[in-house]
Amino acid sequence: MVLDTLTLRVAFGAVALTLFLLFYFDTYRRTRSAYSFWWSAAIALFLAGSSAYLLNGTIHQIWANPLGNVLAVLGAGSVWAGARSLRTVASGATTAGTWHLTAGAAGVVTVASALDTPATNNWAGGAWFLATMALMIGLSSLELWRLPSGYTRIQRPMALAAGAVAVYYLGRCVAFIIDGPRGQVFLTVFGSAQTTLLTMMLLVVVSFSMAALSNEQVTRELRTRAIRDGLTGLLNRSGFMDLAAEEMRRLDGTGTPGALVLADLDHFKAVNDRYGHAAGDQSLRTFAAACAATIRSTDLVGRYGGEEFVLLLPGAGTVQAEVVARQISRNLEDLQASADFPLPTVSYGIAPLDGGDLNAVIAAADVALYRAKAQGRNRAVLADQPLAG
Template identity: 30%
Template structure:
C-alpha cells in the first residue's frame, strides 16, 4: 500500500464520494422535508469529487485550478457535510464563521502558491480540515442519538481530525518546494485515511437519515396526525401494559374519558378547520396538566382518554377537575368549548381492560346527562 501513487488514492476517494453523492441525492428526493440536511449532504461529496479531479490533474491543468480552486472546493465540501449535520439536528448552519475561515484559507493558498511554500500550504490545509472535522465531531457528540450511525460518523470524524493534526505536525518539517505527489509512506497513509474517512462519513450520514426516517414512521404509526397524542391502538396497548404492571405490583391505575361538549356545533358553525384547531388546543392543554408518566390518546373524533398510572380515584378526579377548569378558564381566541369527563380506576376484580373502559364510558355519560361540563366518577367493583 505504501507504494501507491497518492494521485490514484485521491482519485479513488473522489469516485467513492461521487457514488455516495448519488445515493444521498435520491434520498433527498424521496425523504420527507422534515429530515433536514440532505441537500448539503448530497452536494458535499459531489464537490469533494470535483476537488479530487482538480487535485489529481496537477501538472495537466493550470496550478490555479489544481492547487487553489481544488483545495478551496475540498474545504467547502467538508464544511457542507458539517452544515448538513447542523440542519439535520434543527440548528442554523454557521455559514458566516466557516465562510470567513475558507476565504482566509483561500488567501493563504494564493500566497503559498506565489511564494511556493508547500509546507505552509499543507500546514494551513491540515489546520482548517482538522478544525472543520472537530467542529463536526463535537456537534455529533452533543446532539447525535446513541446509535450505530452516529458512532460510525463520529469515529470517522475523530480519525480524520487526528490524521489532520498529525499531518499538521508532519508539515512543520516539510520542505518548502512542491512535493504534493511525493511517493512517501506518510503521504500515502494520510491520503488513504482521508479517502476512507470521507467514505465512512457519507455512509454514516445516510444511516443517520435512515434512522430518523424510521423513527418518524414509528411515531406516525402510534400518534394521531392532527393532535400529536397517541392513537387509539397505541393508547390501548399502553393501558394493557400498565394494567399488567399494576397487577404484578398491586397498584391501581385510573382512566379519564373526556368528550368535548357540542363539538358538532363548532364544526357546523365555524367550519372543520376551526374544529381541528380546537382539538389541537384541547390536546395541548390537557397534556400540560398531566405528569410525565401519564399518557393521552385520541379515542375517536372529539373523544380523548388519559391514562394515569398509580393514581387513585380521588386523585384522578382532582386531575379531571383541573383539566375542566383549564378548558373553562380561557378560550384563547378559539370558539368556546367545554369538556365532560368520566373517571374510573382499576381494582383486583377487573377481568380485562374492556370492563375498565366501559366503566369510564359510563361515567362520561353520567356527566353528559347531568348537564355537561362536569366530572363524574364510578368506583370499581369491590368483588
C-alpha cells in the same frame, strides 16, 4: 511506500461518485428518508470538495482551495444534520440550528482561507478548517450516541467511528499548529494522503451502514404515523388501546394503581355549526396541547374518537386523576387567547384501573362521563366502580 496524494484524490473521487449514484438511486429514491438525503448530500459535497483540491498547483488554486475547504465543511455539516434527523420523531429535534452553526463555521473558514494567500498556500486557513471538521464530526458522534438505547444495533459503532474521526481531525489540527504542514509528525501521521485514504475507506464501509439505517428510519416513521392521530398528534384509538393494555398488564403485575380518564368537549357540534369545521379542528388541537402541557412522560393520552379523548395515568388514584383533569381545563382556559372564538368546556369521566379489563374500565369511565354531562357539563365525575367485563 510513498502515498501519492493526487492519485488517491482521483481514486477517492471515483469511489465517492460511485457511492453517491448507488446510494442516491438505490436508497434515497426508494426510502425518501431524511437521513438518506443528508448522507447523499454529504457524499456529493465531499466529492465536490475533493475535486476542487485537484486544482492545487494551477492558476485556479486561488479560488479552488478555499472552495474545497468550504465544501468539506458543508459535507461534515450534512453528516451532523443526518445524525440529528434520527432524533426528530422522538424528541422534536430539527436541523435548523445545525445549519445555522454550519453556515457560520463555513463562513469563518472561507474568510480564513481567503486571507491566507490561497494562490500559493495549499493549506490556506488550515487550522480553522481542521478545527471545524473536528467540531462537525464530533457533534455527529454526539447525536448518534444520544439516540435512545436500542434505537438501532449500529448506533454505538457508528458513534464511536465518528468520534474516532473527530479525534483524528483534532489531532491533525494540533499537529498543524505545533508542527506545521511540512513538519515530520504532520506529514507522517496526518498528511493529506493518509487522510484521503482513511476517508475513502470509511466512506465505503459507512455507506453500507447508512443504507440499513435509512431503512430503519423509514420503518420507525411509518410505525409512528400508524399510531398517531394526524390532526392532534396524540395517539390514535388503536395506538392508545395497544399501549394502554400493555401498561395495564405491567401495573397489574407490580400492584401499582392507576386511573383512566375519558374527556369529551362540551357542545362541540355547536362550535362546528357556528364557527366552521376549522374552528372545530382548532378546538381539538388546543385541547391536545392542554393535555400535553399537563401530563407526565409516563402517562398515555390519545384521541378516542371525534371530540372524545382518553388518558391513562399510571400510579394515580381517582382523586389525583381529578386534579389532572382540572389542570387540563385550566390550561385550556389559558390557551383561549390564541383562539378567535370561545373554546368549548370539557366534561370528564374517571375510573380506577383496579386490575380490570381495559374495555371494562373504559365503560366505567364512560358511565361517569355521561353523569358529568347530565349534571351540567364542564366537570369531572368519578365512577363508583369498574363495570364487569
